[in-house]
Each structure stands twice: as C-alpha cells, then as structure tokens.
Amino acid sequence: MDVEQQGRRQPFAPDRDSRPDHAGWPPRARRLIEETHALCASWLEAPLRLCLGDIEQRLYAQAERSRNHLEQQQCLFSRQMVQQQRAAIERRFLDGVRQHFSKLGHPVASPEEPDLARRPLELLDQTEHEQTVALNKLVARGEARHGTPLFELGYRFAVLVGQPPLEGELLPLGPQALANAFRDAGTPLELPVEHRLLMLQSFDTAVVHSLASLYDTVNEHLRADGILPQLRAFPTAARTQVDRPSRGPGEPPAPAVARHPTEPPAATPPAPATATPARSDNIAVLDNLREMLAQHRAGQGALNYQAGGRAATPEELQLALDALQLHVSDVADQARRELLSAQALRDELLTQLNAGKPDGAHQTHLSEEQGDTVELVAMLFEQLGGQLQGQGNARSLLGDLQLPLLRMAVADQGFFNQREHPARKLLGMVTEAANDWLDGPEGEGDRSLGAKLNQLVDRARREPPSTGLYTSLLADIEHHLGLLNRKAQIAERRQVEAMQGRERLELARHRANELMTQRFELCNPRGLLRTLLERAWSDVLALTLLRHGEDSEAFILRLRITDQLLGQEPVTDRNLLQSEVESGLQQIGMHAEEAVQVAQRLLGIPAGTPTASESATTTELALKLKQHQRLGEHASQDAPPPAPMPAPPAPAPESPERRIHQRLRQLPFGTWFEFIDSSNGRVTQRKLAWYSPVSGNSLFVTRRGLRGEEMTLPQLAHEMACGRVREMPPMRENLLDRAWHALTSHLRQLTRPPVPGPSSGATPA
Numbered sequence: 001m002d003v004e005q006q007g008r009r010q011p012f013a014p015d016r017d018s019r020p021d022h023a024g025w026p027p028r029a030r031r032l033i034e035e036t037h038a039l040c041a042s043w044l045e046a047p048l049r050l051c052l053g054d055i056e057q058r059l060y061a062q063a064e065r066s067r068n069h070l071e072q073q074q075c076l077f078s079r080q081m082v083q084q085q086r087a088a089i090e091r092r093f094l095d096g097v098r099q100h101f102s103k104l105g106h107p108v109a110s111p112e113e114p115d116l117a118r119r120p121l122e123l124l125d126q127t128e129h130e131q132t133v134a135l136n137k138l139v140a141r142g143e144a145r146h147g148t149p150l151f152e153l154g155y156r157f158a159v160l161v162g163q164p165p166l167e168g169e170l171l172p173l174g175p176q177a178l179a180n181a182f183r184d185a186g187t188p189l190e191l192p193v194e195h196r197l198l199m200l201q202s203f204d205t206a207v208v209h210s211l212a213s214l215y216d217t218v219n220e221h222l223r224a225d226g227i228l229p230q231l232r233a234f235p236t237a238a239r240t241q242v243d244r245p246s247r248g249p250g251e252p253p254a255p256a257v258a259r260h261p262t263e264p265p266a267a268t269p270p271a272p273a274t275a276t277p278a279r280s281d282n283i284a285v286l287d288n289l290r291e292m293l294a295q296h297r298a299g300q301g302a303l304n305y306q307a308g309g310r311a312a313t314p315e316e317l318q319l320a321l322d323a324l325q326l327h328v329s330d331v332a333d334q335a336r337r338e339l340l341s342a343q344a345l346r347d348e349l350l351t352q353l354n355a356g357k358p359d360g361a362h363q364t365h366l367s368e369e370q371g372d373t374v375e376l377v378a379m380l381f382e383q384l385g386g387q388l389q390g391q392g393n394a395r396s397l398l399g400d401l402q403l404p405l406l407r408m409a410v411a412d413q414g415f416f417n418q419r420e421h422p423a424r425k426l427l428g429m430v431t432e433a434a435n436d437w438l439d440g441p442e443g444e445g446d447r448s449l450g451a452k453l454n455q456l457v458d459r460a461r462r463e464p465p466s467t468g469l470y471t472s473l474l475a476d477i478e479h480h481l482g483l484l485n486r487k488a489q490i491a492e493r494r495q496v497e498a499m500q501g502r503e504r505l506e507l508a509r510h511r512a513n514e515l516m517t518q519r520f521e522l523c524n525p526r527g528l529l530r531t532l533l534e535r536a537w538s539d540v541l542a543l544t545l546l547r548h549g550e551d552s553e554a555f556i557l558r559l560r561i562t563d564q565l566l567g568q569e570p571v572t573d574r575n576l577l578q579s580e581v582e583s584g585l586q587q588i589g590m591h592a593e594e595a596v597q598v599a600q601r602l603l604g605i606p607a608g609t610p611t612a613s614e615s616a617t618t619t620e621l622a623l624k625l626k627q628h629q630r631l632g633e634h635a636s637q638d639a640p641p642p643a644p645m646p647a648p649p650a651p652a653p654e655s656p657e658r659r660i661h662q663r664l665r666q667l668p669f670g671t672w673f674e675f676i677d678s679s680n681g682r683v684t685q686r687k688l689a690w691y692s693p694v695s696g697n698s699l700f701v702t703r704r705g706l707r708g709e710e711m712t713l714p715q716l717a718h719e720m721a722c723g724r725v726r727e728m729p730p731m732r733e734n735l736l737d738r739a740w741h742a743l744t745s746h747l748r749q750l751t752r753p754p755v756p757g758p759s760s761g762a763t764p765a
Contacts, residue, residue, distance in 0.1 A: 020101030029160040051206035064670025073551035096181030100172035142175030142208040149215035292747040320352035342378035384739040394434035408465040422470035428736030474693035483536040487575035491705030496690045540584035562655035
C-alpha cells in the first residue's frame with residue numbers, strides 16, 4: 001500500500017495548471033513526477049534562452065554570407081520572426097514537455113501492424129522528411145552521449161508508473177521527447193526548411209549537449225527518495241564483449257540486452273567494480289598539459305614542489321585565493337600584472353597559506369595538481385593577453401577575472417576538460433566583448449557594456465565559485481551583447497537602405513538627364529524654360545521614375561508635359577498644363593507661391609496679383625531656380641558623407657589590381673577589411689555592408705553599424721594593391737581558442753629538443 005507520509009517535501013511547481021497530471025498515478029509517484037517536472041522546467045529555461053539567442057546569431061551570420069538580396073531578406077525576416085515569437089516558443093516548448101510528463105503511465109501502444117487498408121497513400125513531403133532525418137540524427141547523438149543516465153532514468157520512471165523500462169519518446173526527459181517538443185513549438189512559425197534545420201542544430205548545441213547535469217540531478221533526486229538506489233548501468237564494452245549461453249523461456253535476458261522492455265528492474269545485476277568507462281579525449285587534456293609542465297620543470301630545475309610538510313586542502317586554497325584577491329585589488333596595475341604571473345602567484349599563495357605560523361612549524365604547500373592548475377591558468381591568461389589589441393579596458397578586465405577563474409579551475413577540473421564549461425565560455429565572451437566593443441579602433445567604447453562587464457567581474461569576485469554562478473553570468477552578458485548586436489544591425493540596415501536609395505536616385509537622375517538631353521538636341525530652349533528644365537523639371541522626372549517606373553502612366557504623362565513645354569506637342573488645356581507643372585515643382589520641395597509664379601511666367605498666363613516688370617520677374621525666378629536645392633543634395637549636418645576618393649587610373653588587363661577587382665565582385669556581404677592610415681600607421685576595421693553590382697559603389701560600416709568609408713570597387717582594389725587596405729581572413733577561432741593553442745604550442749616548444757619538425761599532440765578541448 002502506497003501512502004504518503006506527513007511532512008514530506010511539497011511539489012516544486014506552485015501552480016497546479018503548470019504541473020503534469022494523470023489520474024492513475026499513486027500519491028508517491030505523483031509527487032516525484034511533479035518534482036522532477038519542476039526540476040526539468042527550471043533547468044531548461046537558461047539553455048532554451050541560449051538556444052534562441054544562438055538561432056538569431058546563426059540567421060544573422062547566414063544573412064551576412066548570402067549571395068543575393070532575396071536570400072538575405074529571408075534570413076533577416078526569419079530572424080525577426082524568431083525574435084517576435086520568442087516568448088511564445090518558450091511557452092509552447094515547456095507546455096510540450098509538461099504533456100510528455102502527463103503521458104507517463106498511459107498504456108503503451110501495441111506493436112501490431114496498423115490497418116493500412118484504411119490509410120490513403122500520399123506522397124512524401126520533402127520538408128517533413130528533411131526535418132525528420134535531422135531530428136533522428138540529433139536524437140541518436142544525444143542518446144549515445146547520455147546513454148548511462150538515460151538508462152537509469154528509464155528504469156526509475158518505469159518503477160514509478162509500473163511499466164517496462166521507458167525509452168525514446170516515452171521518456172519525458174529524453175532527447176527524443178525534448179526534440180519533438182521543440183520542433184512542435186516552432187511549427188507555427190512560417191520558416192523555410194533550411195532555417196528549421198538550423199533551429200534543430202542550435203537546440204542540439206545549446207540544450208541536448210548539456211543535458212548530462214539535468215540527468216544526474218534527476219537520478220540523484222529519485223535515488224535519494226528510494227527509487228532503485230542500487231541501480232547501476234552496464235558499461236558499453238561489457239554488453240558487446242561478454243558471451244552468454246543460450247537461455248530458456250523463463251530466464252532473464254543477458255546484460256547485452258539489458259534494456260529489453262520485458263526485463264524487470266530487479267534483474268539488473270550490479271556492475272563489476274573493476275569495470276570503468278573508456279576515458280574520453282577531453283579528460284586527457286589536463287593530464288597532457290601537466291605532463292608537459294613536469295617535463296619542463298625536470299629540464300629547467302625550477303618550480304619544483306616541496307616534498308616536506310603537507311599539501312593544502314581545497315578549503316585552505318580557496319581561503320588563500322580569497323585573501324590574495326583582496327590584496328590584488330588594492331595594488332596598482334603594473335604591480336598587479338607582476339603579481340599575477342605564474343611564479344609570483346605561486347609564491348604569494350604559499351605566503352597566504354603559511355601566514356601566522358610560528359618559525360619551525362611544518363609549512364603548507366601546494367600539491368602537484370594545485371600547483372599545475374595555478375601555473376596553467378597564469379600561462380593561459382598571459383597568452384590571452386597577447387591576443388588583445390594593446391593596453392586598454394580588456395587587459396584590465398582580464399586581470400580582474402584571473403583570480404576568480406583560478407578559484408573555479410581549482411574547484412572544478414571541467415574548466416580545462418570541457419570546452420562548453422560556463423566559466424570558460426564566460427572568459428572567452430568577456431574578452432571578445434571588451435576587445436571588440438571597448439578597445440576597438442572606432443573610438444570611445446560603449447559605456448553601458450563597460451558597466452555591465454565590470455558588474456559581472458565584481459560579482460564573480462564576490463561570490464563563491466560554482467557552475468550555477470557562471471551560467472547566470474554567461475546568460476546575463478549574452479543578453480546584453482544580443483541587445484548591442486541588434487542595435488548595430490538596425491543601424492547598419494539604415495545605412496545600407498540610405499545607400500541603396502541614393503544609388504536608385506542617381507540612376508533615376510541619370511536616366512532623366514538622358515531623356516532631357518535627347519529632347520534638347522531636337523529643340524534648344526533658352527532663358528527661364530531651360531533653367532526650369534535643367535534645374536527642376538529633370539528632378540521631377542527622376543522622382544516620378546523612382547516612384548512609378550519608366551513604363552508607368554505617370555511617367556509617360558510627365559514626358560508629354562515636357563514635350564508640351566518644349567513645343568514638341570500641342571497644348572490642349574493650358575490650365576491643366578499649369579496645374580501639372582505646379583504639382584511637379586511642389587513635389588520636389590518648391591514652395592506653392594514660387595511654383596505658381598514659375599508656371600504662370602513660363603506659360604504666359606497673367607498673374608492674379610500685380611507684379612513687377614516682366615524682365616525683373618523672369619530674372620528673379622531664374623535665380624530662385626538656380627539657387628533651389630536639387631533632389632538628394634540635403635545631407636545631414638551631424639553625419640556628413642565622407643569626401644569621395646579620386647578615381648584611380650585604369651589598371652592593366654593582367655595587373656594584380658584587376659585580379660583583386662574581380663575577387664571583390666565575388667565577396668559576400670559581411671567581409672571585414674583593415675584600413676591602414678599611412679600617416680600614423682593606425683589600423684581600423686570596417687565591414688563591407690553592401691556594394692552595388694551595377695555602379696560598383698560599396699559601403700563600409702563600423703562594428704556599431706555606423707557609416708565608415710564609401711568607395712567604388714575599383715578604388716578599393718587600387719587601395720588594396722597599394723597596401724593601404726587588406727582583407728581580413730574569416731576568424732574560425734575566437735581569442736580564447738587561439739590562446740589555448742598558443743599555450744600548448746609554447747609548452748611543446750619548451751619540452752621538445754630544438755629539432756625542426758611538425759608538431760603533434762593533444763589540443764585543449
């Protein structure tokens with residue numbers, strides 16, 4: 001009889017509507033399922049936010065790499081849709097997870113063949129097929145990666161609901177159920193299939209890869225409540241290598257098929273004590289680095305660890321690091337950099353560990369593992385500092401983060417062994433943000449970002465090191481950087497649209513001038529009429545061409561009015577002609593009174609009010625037309641466009657400049673360039689935001705999306721041939737990855753004899 005005891009823990013979810021529910025659950029099973037669902041929902045919030053942010057970044061990156069404007073617009077439209085529906089996606093996903101929990105205990109469907117006679121045949125939908133294939137691959141990778149905890153979860157949930165071991169979609173926490181819930185959450189979005197596949201990739205990276213901690217937490221929660229406390233999963237090698245004799249009808253299945261649905265949980269024997277899972281490559285990273293350090297110390301005879309006394313406990317080392325952190329915050333920048341070097345940092349830690357001990361007492365020293373961790377973190381930060389753009393805010397933030405991350409590395413070896421460790425990701429993201437947004441060559445850094453980074457660093461220094469702390473810090477900085485990137489994208493899009501509008505206007509004015517020149521060859525007007533046609537009416541034609549097109553009735557009417565003004569066509573209604581001239585002049589910004597005066601003087605219609613003499617009035621109107629601002633000439637006063645560069649001489653057919661120009665015409669939007677000032681050698685980075693295949697004009701913007709340089713592709717090719725501009729190669733690694741590789745290369749050079757040859761060895765995860 002299953003009766004709940006008084007005083008037991010209450011379910012975590014306070015809202016009854018947000019809990020899974022099933023009438024057939026016993027009271028104890030109901031409580032544990034509700035608690036597990038609450039743990040799952042709480043844990044999934046942060047990875048899901050990271051997943052949706054990663055989707056937006058992938059779509060924007062794909063838009064930058066697009067080869068045509070239609071593909072780029074589709075990527076930006078999909079990204080905007082994900083942003084607008086973000087809260088709805090999260091709600092639908094969590095509701096789908098709850099529904100999978102509510103299905104626990106439902107009778108398992110019979111594997112009998114379905115009634116195919118009643119099902120009509122239909123063609124296979126290609127979009128659905130591609131999504132299904134991608135989702136199946138995602139699930140297969142997730143189940144292979146988390147096989148052991150999933151095996152235990154399947155048995156423990158089966159005990160709760162009285163069914164055979166659960167797997168696949170029947171296991172509500174499994175990759176299959178979570179991936180299906182995420183796919184269903186994104187179904188209402190009208191996205192192309194390639195963008196839906198991209199969403200699944202982000203879900204795999206941000207959520208499925210990190211499910212190990214959730215599975216361990218749920219297993220421990222159920223084990224602590226007495227659900228199969230002695231359950232142990234078989235090692236994978238044991239299920240494939242052990243040969244079992246044939247069994248009879250009543251004999252339980254062999255370990256090689258321990259997940260057979262008819263096997264009871266009690267039939268699972270404990271794993272042998274000598275059986276250990278195979279060691280992954282990531283676990284060997286720290287050992288490899290420590291081995292190279294030991295070889296270097298053996299060759300140099302330096303940094304040897306003390307043999308006498310006792311090694312510091314983890315608690316003592318954390319207290320020493322805390323005290324050293326307070327001391328470092330009070331010294332100057334130069335002294336801080338010297339204090340955070342490997343040798344000085346180790347000496348200061350030994351001083352803190354032995355502070356207050358009498359003379360002759362046994363000294364506390366660092367163990368070999370602790371000493372190696374201190375030295376490796378110091379060397380990593382030294383290499384990371386070498387990747388920055390010089391002295392500035394990034395170096396200051398890097399120095400403030402060293403001791404908090406050293407405390408995390410001492411407490412958790414996953415800092416070295418796990419590429420996706422939150423503390424490691426935070427270090428890379430803070431360094432990249434400070435290097436690009438605070439110390440970039442665009443001038444004054446972003447104050448809000450600087451304040452946010454300082455706030456995160458202060459919190460990392462104050463609070464005890466933990467994975468939860470750095471996960472929270474990582475989500476905070478990612479949210480802030482997402483806002484900055486969105487602002488930069490909006491500003492960049494405005495600059496591109498302005499540039500495209502200016503080009504369309506120039507093309508329309510060029511076409512209007514061509515049509516006007518053709519008519520001037522047939523009839524050469526003079527005086528006020530020529531001034532009107534050259535200075536004002538050509539802009540009216542250009543504006544009509546922009547709005548309606550060359551084949552539209554409105555543009556044909558403007559051309560007919562032009563011919564009537566030139567006397568090439570008869571005027572049937574002078575009042576209608578006057579009205580059309582006045583309307584056209586007002587559209588290009590001329591005041592109504594001036595437009596009326598020009599039209600009346602031009603057509604010889606007497607004015608309704610007395611005016612000056614005819615010659616004076618005509619001269620005055622001609623001067624006003626010449627002084628009138630042309631269409632597109634009103635530049636912004638606070639952001640004037642850069643001065644146009646002189647046109648370069650025509651390159652030879654086989655010159656490097658011609659080859660560079662051909663390559664530039666094939667570059668995608670988003671390619672980065674470095675502009676070198678020949679006077680002072682200053683280097684600024686600019687992104688190619690847009691170029692026109694028609695006119696060759698190109699627009700470069702800063703990282704914040706502001707207008708940088710404008711030049712034609714031939715001018716850019718000439719500058720690149722002269723060495724004043726160079727294309728930046730695409731960065732496949734961030735600053736932290738490059739620092740890891742530099743650290744391992746440095747250690748290899750220290751431990752190898754000076755013999756030339758290719759390097760080999762393990763690379764940090």
